[in-house]
Amino acid sequence: AFYGPLGNIPGPLICRLTSFWTYYHSYIGDECTQINGLHKTYGSVVRIAPNEVVFSDGLALAPVYSDKGGFMKAPCYSNFDIEGHSTIFSTLDPAHRSVRSKAVLPMFSLGNIRANGQDKVEECVARFIARLKTEAHASRGAAGSEPVNVQNLTRALALDAVSSYLFGESYGGICEQTDRLSATAFVDALVAVGRFFFLPNWLFLSLELARTKLWPDQSEHESATKVDSFTEQIVREAERTDTTYQGRLLRAGISQHEVEVQCKDLIFAGTDSTGTNLATIIWHLAKRPDILDYNPQSVRMLDAVVKEGLRLSMANPTRFPRTVSPQGLHFKAENGPEYFIPGGTQIGLQVFTLHLNPDTFPDPYAFKPERWLENVSPKMQRDYIPFGLGSRQCIARNLATTELLLATRALAREGVLEGAKAVKERIELLEWFNSSVVGEKIEIVW
Numbered sequence: 517a518f519y520g521p522l523g524n525i526p527g528p529l530i531c532r533l534t535s536f537w538t539y540y541h542s543y544i545g546d547e548c549t550q551i552n553g554l555h556k557t558y559g560s561v562v563r564i565a566p567n568e569v570v571f572s573d574g575l576a577l578a579p580v581y582s583d584k585g586g587f588m589k590a591p592c593y594s595n596f597d598i599e600g601h602s603t604i605f606s607t608l609d610p611a612h613r614s615v616r617s618k619a620v621l622p623m624f625s626l627g628n629i630r631a632n633g634q635d636k637v638e639e640c641v642a643r644f645i646a647r648l649k650t651e652a653h654a655s656r657g658a659a660g661s662e663p664v665n666v667q668n669l670t671r672a673l674a675l676d677a678v679s680s681y682l683f684g685e686s687y688g689g690i691c692e693q694t695d696r697l698s699a700t701a702f703v704d705a706l707v708a709v710g711r712f713f714f715l716p717n718w719l720f721l722s723l724e725l726a727r728t729k730l731w732p733d734q735s736e737h738e739s740a741t742k743v744d745s746f747t748e749q750i751v752r753e754a755e756r757t758d759t760t761y762q763g764r765l766l767r768a769g770i771s772q773h774e775v776e777v778q779c780k781d782l783i784f785a786g787t788d789s790t791g792t793n794l795a796t797i798i799w800h801l802a803k804r805p806d807i808l809d810y811n812p813q814s815v816r817m818l819d820a821v822v823k824e825g826l827r828l829s830m831a832n833p834t835r836f837p838r839t840v841s842p843q844g845l846h847f848k849a850e851n852g853p854e855y856f857i858p859g860g861t862q863i864g865l866q867v868f869t870l871h872l873n874p875d876t877f878p879d880p881y882a883f884k885p886e887r888w889l890e891n892v893s894p895k896m897q898r899d900y901i902p903f904g905l906g907s908r909q910c911i912a913r914n915l916a917t918t919e920l921l922l923a924t925r926a927l928a929r930e931g932v933l934e935g936a937k938a939v940k941e942r943i944e945l946l947e948w949f950n951s952s953v954v955g956e957k958i959e960i961v962w
């Protein structure tokens with residue numbers, strides 16, 4: 517606690533003695549808020565567990581995530597393995613990742629998305645806008661105005677866009693005339709894995725086994741079966757010559773079952789984060805309709821709206837943990853002492869802390885796209901990491917940004933949000949690796 521190699525790093529006594537503090541706050545979903553509190557008390561370098569240190573100073577971003585390729589993902593990422601397979605996201609091994617990512621990487625370049633994906637995304641956006649208009653109309657007509665859960669629709673759009681472009685076949689989420697997308701329980705089950713994210717893998721697997729045996733969830737089972745049959749079909753029908761995501765992985769020699777798993781992982785990653793971000797943008801635009809009075813289709817303004825949405829949405833709010841390599845890390849924060857972090861220590865920075873830092877983003881909780889139009893400081897640029905950073909940053913950031921820009925442009929063009937109001941004062945989140953919206957709804961009323 518006090519004399520080991522991390523003994524000189526400030527932090528509360530309980531964190532020096534046990535990881536239980538981090539496991540507990542991760543589970544109840546307030547760990548980002550709690551860690552922010554620790555930074556206020558103990559400074560920009562804090563020991564939050566016997567073997568874990570977090571930083572709040574953006575100066576640490578480059579050494580942790582990008583210099584010389586950044587440090588390796590921490591072992592807890594294996595808790596996101598699916599059906600015994602490491603995914604492009606969960607794998608710790610760069611060689612394992614490289615075979616798979618090289619096969620699919622061309623699909624995520626901006627050039628390819630513009631040439632082969634934009635039209636498909638536009639088609640999905642058009643269906644999304646039509647559905648939103650219908651729901652807005654029904655909301656207006658209802659006695660006392662019925663709220664619309666836009667998160668359900670944005671998730672459907674995100675899923676359809678990813679599946680149309682990457683898999684060559686739309687999942688058909690927007691056409692499901694229900695108030696809960698059929699893939700939702702599957703996605704939410706993976707989101708909930710985040711509450712156990714930091715546990716050692718053996719403990720995580722035991723808890724998951726106990727949960728599924730003792731408390732089987734029928735809706736989760738039905739949803740997973742639906743997603744299974746979709747991925748099974750697109751992989752079965754894929755040819756090795758296909759230029760689809762699944763075709764490219766098969767051609768790289770990946771087994772059929774693993775390819776299905778890699779597709780499921782994208783269904784999860786592609787639905788949840790983009791869905792939460794777009795729903796959050798809509799919610800903020802409903803609260804600040806004046807933004808739509810600017811020229812909302814000007815590229816700069818659209819870009820600023822999406823950027824500010826990504827800053828505030830906290831779809832992935834936590835630290836992205838890495839393991840320090842054997843030679844260790846020397847780090848000196850701005851105006852702070854220099855520390856040596858030995859090899860094997862788990863380290864990271866929270867998006868939550870960086871994006872809500874009032875020194876970098878004045879009035880940090882306010883949705884102000886204007887801040888991206890004037891005097892963007894080097895610190896704002898450096899500390900803005902909605903897609904992570906370095907070699908393991910989001911593989912699909914170009915695709916996700918394209919979806920958000922096209923959808924926001926269409927919302928502005930079609931005037932769908934005229935007369936819209938946000939139902940709640942705040943969007944409350946459980947701060948898991950992929951945050952979970954409390955009540956599973958982001959509601960708007962017309």
Ligand code: HEM
Pocket residue numbers: 604605606613678782785786787789790793831832836837901902903904905907908909910911912913915916917
């Ligand atoms: C606005 C939407 C999105 C956000 C905010 C987001 C955020 C992130 C973040 C923060 C990471 C890095 C996590 C880390 O370092 O541990 C990541 C990785 C990843 N994301 Fe996304 N993501 C989004 C959309 C998507 C979409 C649409 C897909 C797939 C179609 C996707 C697939 C992935 C994959 C496969 C990785 C792992 C990359 C690797 O480790 O090599 N994401 N994402």
